[in-house]
Amino acid sequence: MPGHGNGTGDDAAPRLGVAVVGAGYWGPNLARNFAASGAWDLVALCDLDLDRASRLARSVGRVDVVGSVDDLLARDDVDAVAIATPARTHHGIVMSALRAGKHVVVEKPLAESGVQAREMVDLAQEQGLVLMTDHTYCYTPAVQRIRELVHDGVLGDILYIDSVRINLGIVQPDVDVLWDLAPHDLSILDFILPGGLRPVGVAAHGADPLGAGKACMAYLTLPLPDGAIAHVHVNWMSPTKIRQMVVGGSERTLVWDDLNPQQRLSVYDRGVDLARRGGDERAAATVSYRLGDTWSPALPEREALAAMVDEFAASIRERRAARTDGHAGARVLGILEAGSTSLLQAGTLVKMQQSDDKVGMVA
Amino acid sequence: MPGHGNGTGDDAAPRLGVAVVGAGYWGPNLARNFAASGAWDLVALCDLDLDRASRLARSVGRVDVVGSVDDLLARDDVDAVAIATPARTHHGIVMSALRAGKHVVVEKPLAESGVQAREMVDLAQEQGLVLMTDHTYCYTPAVQRIRELVHDGVLGDILYIDSVRINLGIVQPDVDVLWDLAPHDLSILDFILPGGLRPVGVAAHGADPLGAGKACMAYLTLPLPDGAIAHVHVNWMSPTKIRQMVVGGSERTLVWDDLNPQQRLSVYDRGVDLARRGGDERAAATVSYRLGDTWSPALPEREALAAMVDEFAASIRERRAARTDGHAGARVLGILEAGSTSLLQAGTLVKMQQSDDKVGMVA
Amino acid sequence: MPGHGNGTGDDAAPRLGVAVVGAGYWGPNLARNFAASGAWDLVALCDLDLDRASRLARSVGRVDVVGSVDDLLARDDVDAVAIATPARTHHGIVMSALRAGKHVVVEKPLAESGVQAREMVDLAQEQGLVLMTDHTYCYTPAVQRIRELVHDGVLGDILYIDSVRINLGIVQPDVDVLWDLAPHDLSILDFILPGGLRPVGVAAHGADPLGAGKACMAYLTLPLPDGAIAHVHVNWMSPTKIRQMVVGGSERTLVWDDLNPQQRLSVYDRGVDLARRGGDERAAATVSYRLGDTWSPALPEREALAAMVDEFAASIRERRAARTDGHAGARVLGILEAGSTSLLQAGTLVKMQQSDDKVGMVA
Amino acid sequence: MPGHGNGTGDDAAPRLGVAVVGAGYWGPNLARNFAASGAWDLVALCDLDLDRASRLARSVGRVDVVGSVDDLLARDDVDAVAIATPARTHHGIVMSALRAGKHVVVEKPLAESGVQAREMVDLAQEQGLVLMTDHTYCYTPAVQRIRELVHDGVLGDILYIDSVRINLGIVQPDVDVLWDLAPHDLSILDFILPGGLRPVGVAAHGADPLGAGKACMAYLTLPLPDGAIAHVHVNWMSPTKIRQMVVGGSERTLVWDDLNPQQRLSVYDRGVDLARRGGDERAAATVSYRLGDTWSPALPEREALAAMVDEFAASIRERRAARTDGHAGARVLGILEAGSTSLLQAGTLVKMQQSDDKVGMVA
Structure with a gap:
């Protein structure tokens, strides 16, 4: 007890x-x-x-x-x-x-x-x-708030997530850039998406132009169920430091710029609407735009740990x-493993199984 | 005559x-x-x-x-x-x-x-x-200058190029986002790289989360000879507008931010150096950093056309x-075609042939 | 008729x-x-x-x-x-x-x-x-919106206004920088302040370090009734271009950054609150802070004219x-004239009369 | 010894x-x-x-x-x-x-x-x-470098200095905003100007719109010998935090943005040139512009203390x-005292004496 x-x-x-x-x-x-x-x-x-x-x-x-x-x-x-x-x-x-x-x-x-x-x-x-x-990153005030906004439906359905984590970084002796930096993005994605991060597949493209013996930059593509997509760019060779994640929703889109302490989160009430004409076989679509207000929620100051x-x-x-339970940790590991496999196969999409408590590559 | x-x-x-x-x-x-x-x-x-x-x-x-x-x-x-x-x-x-x-x-x-x-x-x-x-874009003062910097060796060997072209855009009736936006990036890459853009393959990942019937966002990955890589992100659904290209070189790295008229080009004398210890079978590498000055060349005002x-x-x-001759136009078309093929094949890398005046998918 | x-x-x-x-x-x-x-x-x-x-x-x-x-x-x-x-x-x-x-x-x-x-x-x-x-500037969507926000009390009482209008500009042959640039700021201040811009005095400090024969940069200080203050910085010699106005209110503070088309107006729900302890002879004050959300209203696209x-x-x-009637035009002229007088008197505060339809220096 | x-x-x-x-x-x-x-x-x-x-x-x-x-x-x-x-x-x-x-x-x-x-x-x-x-601030790598650039003549003659130090700050119990924040700016100005900061006068305008019993924002104007001018804006009530100093020179202009760690110093080779036609009684001036490169020196990482x-x-x-000897400390104190005097006199310019080791108000 x-x-x-x-x-x-x-x-x-x-x-x-x-x-x-x-x-x-x-x-x-x-x-x-x-x-x-x-x-x-x-x-x-x-x-x-x-x-x-x-x-x-x-x-x-x-x-x-x-x-x-x-x-x-x-x-x-x-x-x-x-x-x-x-x-x-x-x-x-x-x-x-x-x-x-x-x-x-x-x-x-x-x-x-x-x-x-x-x-x-x-x-x-x-x-x-x-x-x-x-x-740890999931317990920062910014990520806690992003999770709330997604779970409360403020963004609507999630359409895409684009995450960039690049800087001039140490070429790690034991891991490549994917295993060094992408765990942050993946654990955050797993945390904010209702039901966790469960991609239908994983494709990874990397490069080692320095000849360091491992990928020093990588792009990770994660097709999600329902046609959505997540993408992660990690890079040890960028002269500028960027920590930015865009969470595109059907209602609103959120931009998290972690290096801008004065406006870390911005919620844009902007987007493309697709209105379908009913009754028509070819379902012609009319596109319209929303250009609404932007809103930047205040965040409390609290140590994540x-x-x-x-x-x-x-x-x-x-x-x-x-x-962030053991399943979450296992899902992140499963995606990183699939990413490594894809890296070795020239970026081929590695399919992921979706059973409830097992996430991993399809054997 | x-x-x-x-x-x-x-x-x-x-x-x-x-x-x-x-x-x-x-x-x-x-x-x-x-x-x-x-x-x-x-x-x-x-x-x-x-x-x-x-x-x-x-x-x-x-x-x-x-x-x-x-x-x-x-x-x-x-x-x-x-x-x-x-x-x-x-x-x-x-x-x-x-x-x-x-x-x-x-x-x-x-x-x-x-x-x-x-x-x-x-x-x-x-x-x-x-x-x-x-x-046309190749004749803007910024791109002309980038070409000079690359061709004059100021950046050293090109290690990677990352291009982002995203905004809230019109869902075009006849083309997807790849054919709408990526031609700009590809023609610029072709223009600035000595010998033109000749990737060893093309992989494209896209998404249509709006149900528009075509990709509304896409990621294009182009492995280049010698281990370099180019990557293009195009997106019609971004609430913020970004036009940014990073050209990473072994000597310096250039960032082109086309929406910042006060500092469109920045050349960073920063990077990761990998010094190899000779004579050792396992070629242990020592990594060091350069954190040098940044330089922003002035650009003339001139209409590209x-x-x-x-x-x-x-x-x-x-x-x-x-x-920007017919070969350049043909190379760009060949890459776009390969990108469309890859989109249909879940992002599989489509190999490209490299004969001098023919660029296209390997049959 | x-x-x-x-x-x-x-x-x-x-x-x-x-x-x-x-x-x-x-x-x-x-x-x-x-x-x-x-x-x-x-x-x-x-x-x-x-x-x-x-x-x-x-x-x-x-x-x-x-x-x-x-x-x-x-x-x-x-x-x-x-x-x-x-x-x-x-x-x-x-x-x-x-x-x-x-x-x-x-x-x-x-x-x-x-x-x-x-x-x-x-x-x-x-x-x-x-x-x-x-x-004309008063009819831009941004200024129209600022006027609404001030008049509707969204900002509370106006505590201060700080306006910066600097860039690398042409040294005008006929007017100094005060008469060239400050009319924009003054007409906008007159437009957004309920009752118009009616300072209790005008002080102007300028410099002509180029030896152009006229002020090439100037600072205009306008004490307002009730302890508020407005300040305008105009400069022809700045290498960077800034068009920014801060309107500080007791409830919220607005920042107008006219060169940021993606977020021209920002309304900050932040400020310093001063709570007075009653009954005490020395009226000790307790200061507290608000760190609330930031909000960026969407603006329509419309030509000001x-x-x-x-x-x-x-x-x-x-x-x-x-x-923007004749009184407004006359008030702006009166302040510019007082500014010129102050410039000639080493920045001495020139007192302004406040009768309802006459604004001008105290004779 | x-x-x-x-x-x-x-x-x-x-x-x-x-x-x-x-x-x-x-x-x-x-x-x-x-x-x-x-x-x-x-x-x-x-x-x-x-x-x-x-x-x-x-x-x-x-x-x-x-x-x-x-x-x-x-x-x-x-x-x-x-x-x-x-x-x-x-x-x-x-x-x-x-x-x-x-x-x-x-x-x-x-x-x-x-x-x-x-x-x-x-x-x-x-x-x-x-x-x-x-x-202490004078011993930061940024200020050390600014001093070098000024002393080595890289900027040419100093024409103007504009310093902004504003944020949402604590209303101090014992001092006003001038004595709380401006000592930083003044000690830096004293440090970077050859011969120290020796204004011909001091004018200060302040406001206490909160009713805190002391100035919560202030503008300090310092006419310098040879027609140059320095200006300091300090403010406890700004919703945004700015730490920026512009040092305008006849050859180049430096912008120090202390909150931008990626580009703290920028040296602009831009400016207005005034070429005088000789021999003419009215000395008509021809104005021309330089729009040269921008340069951002790398700074070492070192603790100022x-x-x-x-x-x-x-x-x-x-x-x-x-x-930063005792004279420097005394000069800064003398200017602050003159600033307080000017604040009490509606911004009237307080003249400063210029004897070599005594700086203070003219009695």
């Missing part, structure tokens, strides 16, 4: 106990936000490097330091674990944690492959535990899936 | 005689620029609608009005004809004009198909006549191909 | 007869718009240069050409005259036209001095005739002052 | 000993940068609040904590003190420190009045000590005035 502490029947829900595994790059951010949250007691930090863990522990207050995951998972005061270790270790640690009855949130990517991810998802389901992917940590607690308490 | 007039041996080259065929939308622009040019005598206008032709003739000065193309082509004072009739008539009129010994400039598209275009190119070559495509008309005259006098 | 034509009692108001005086730079624009309007019959053009007048007459249809103002004013079919002659002639022609019982619209500036302007205003009032100043011409007709028919 | 440590005659200059006085808002930034510098030994921190000082001492390494300024100034290992206490205490502490033979850097404002500032300047001069004002701390050390070693 959630709440390791005093089952006092107070009005306020008892705090949940959480431990952070991994005190490297991302762990400190998680630890700081769990420590600051009213929903959580940060009870332990776990890292093979005890020195590093101890330094982190001192900076966030009184927290136990543990050197072994097994010891950590054996503790009763740990309701949940947050995993910020290298991606190759995610599968093993998550499976152990779930078997030990702990809720889990995992830094992205959820695992190294879609197959691993689906195993983790299945086990969490069997155990009745929350498995959440830390798609604080909202992520709250959602993790809420999903556990309310016994529901987290908004 | 060029120069229908007085072969007086004057220092100044005698003017060439030109006639404009078609007095509809584009013909008046051509007529006005030929009339204003010192290199040309505009001697006749030809249109089936004699009223329309007469009105145009009055507005540009003393010019004969002719109702039949055959009559026009029989005239001795006509060295060259400029054709601004509907695209389906281009092939017929151009073939007749070339057979009659006239130099020809044709409004884009050069013809309705690559096959027709290549016939026209072949005949012009046999006859020793200039066949030029009026790719005036420069086009001058280039037509110069190519005739100098007995050389025009900068 | 308005309506020189058929007094038939038709539902549709009979057209008014108008003549344009002056066929130089601005006259053709006026003539074209009167000719195109359903409210007017353009009956005559008047210019000393009969050739120039005749050419203009041909281009706008069947219109009489008259060489003498006296002949023109003697005609019965002329209800109103539009004057587009050099500024030094305005006073004489307007006074004659008013004495002849004609309504008058005058290209800005209304006259050469505030004294002349007030004479014209007084005579129009005596005669019961409309005297309108052609402050067409709207001006309609307003002229409407004011005559409705026997009311035009929106 | 500088260098409290080992006078070993090493090649490397011995480090100077410094103490920071004041551990509140700004002190920690100073302490951190002195601790990180190779030129300095941070030997002590001084604050009445010993707890606060101790916390700061722990975060920067082994540093003594001292509760009394007198004790601090008695130490031999302190060559210099950095003062970050409230402005009202600056004069007393600085005078004591100078009398104790210490070099001094003071957080801006240098003092509470120009009179105090000049006393401090005079004493430093008598004692042969460095008195530096911490005008690190550069400030280095300059403090360098000025001591090289026995020269610091770039």
